[in-house]
Amino acid sequence: MTLPLTIRVATFNVSFSRPQPGQLAAELAAGYRQPQHIARILQHIRPDIVLLNEFDHQGNAQDDDHLQLFCQDYLAKGEQGIDYPYRYLVPTNTGILAPLSLHGQESPRLPADGLGFGTFHGQYAFALLSRFPLLAEQLRSFRHFLWQDMPNARLPQTSQGSYYGADVLNILPLSSKSHIDLPVALPNGRVLHLLACHPTPPIDEGAERRNSCRNYDELRLWHDYVRPERGHYLIDDNGVQGGLMAQADFIILGDLNADPQDGDGFREGIQGLLADPVLNREVALGRLRPASRGSFALKPRSARLGSPKHWTHTQGLRLDYVLPSANLKALASGVYWPARNKANAELFWNKRGWPDRQASSDHRLVWVDLAC
Secondary structure, eight states, X not given: OOOOOEEEEEEEEEEEOOSSTTHHHHHHHHTOHHHHHHXXXXXXXXXXXXXXXXXXXXXXXXXXXXXXHHIIIIITOSTTOOOOOEEEEOOOOBTOBOSSOSXXXXXXXXXXXXXXXXXXTTTTOEEEEESSOBOGGGOEEOTTOBGGGSTTOOOOEETTEESSOHHHHTTOBSOSSOOEEEEEEOTTSOEEEEEEOOOOOXXXXXXXXXXXXXXXXXXXXXXXXXXXXXXXXXXXXXXXXXOOOTTOOEEEEEEOOOOSSSSSSOHHHHHHHHHOTXXXXXXXXXXXXXXXXXXXXXXXXXOOSSOGGGOOBTTTBOOEEEEEBTTSEEEEEEEOOOOTTSTTGGGTBOTTSSBOXXXXXXXXXXXXXXXX
């Protein structure tokens, strides 16, 4: 018999991306202010499982020295210290130079011709931290799945035809970083599938809308994966075909770079995902949709249709998500964004009352409590 258990799952784009390789590691070793503030936020919310988007590393899962440093010298320190004995640094496509130019230039060069956008391999990567064992031997990743192999892929088009030539499509993966299904073993014997990703932002593009198209299909990958009847075409990096098994417990989490009502990109992708009954509707669209009060102080440059209480980014957008499956019971949720006159406001606002990205991040931590 499975005993009841309450866990807190979070996603946080920590803005630990830096222009040079090794810069983040050096800043962590030197005790810079921003990672100290990020640690304080995590210590305050205390998630049992958290995805950290935009955590630079050297591009592979083995070289995790500065992730260990962040866990040991920042998160575990002080009276509010929190320990994450299980962690996974996710291999990424960012900053891997393509063997040919993706955009018709004479020779490929970074960052534009990376298989995922980045000035070096591992920029904008991500990591998972957990208080519970991560079942790495059961990991499924889709980092190498080719974009053109998705049926009816939304490949970018120009008036002359496909934006990408056949030679590019033969080497271009769909995932701009990675898509991973990493199961976690809960203390009561239940297994929870963490479906983590960080799709490309739908910006910095031309009329072909190549980044909007890629973002749309990166979201669709997970949408198809959790619908076995639709995900049969997917082949993971170990050659295993098919989507997630029916009735599995899962959570889609990450900075999805997609707002259902505002911002750039093709909104029908995130709208369709949020409305699918395979997800917990209360968290996706209902009374437990993560919210805060601090965002009401923002004044975006253009009008917004979405309510400020659901924003997770300082541009007035809902971009960051923790989306449990419908068979998981949600108890509470939130976006950690205190108002300017509340405790810990200095982690988010400068003295003039504007969001201070240098203090922590331009994104906000999103959390959901689940009864598992």
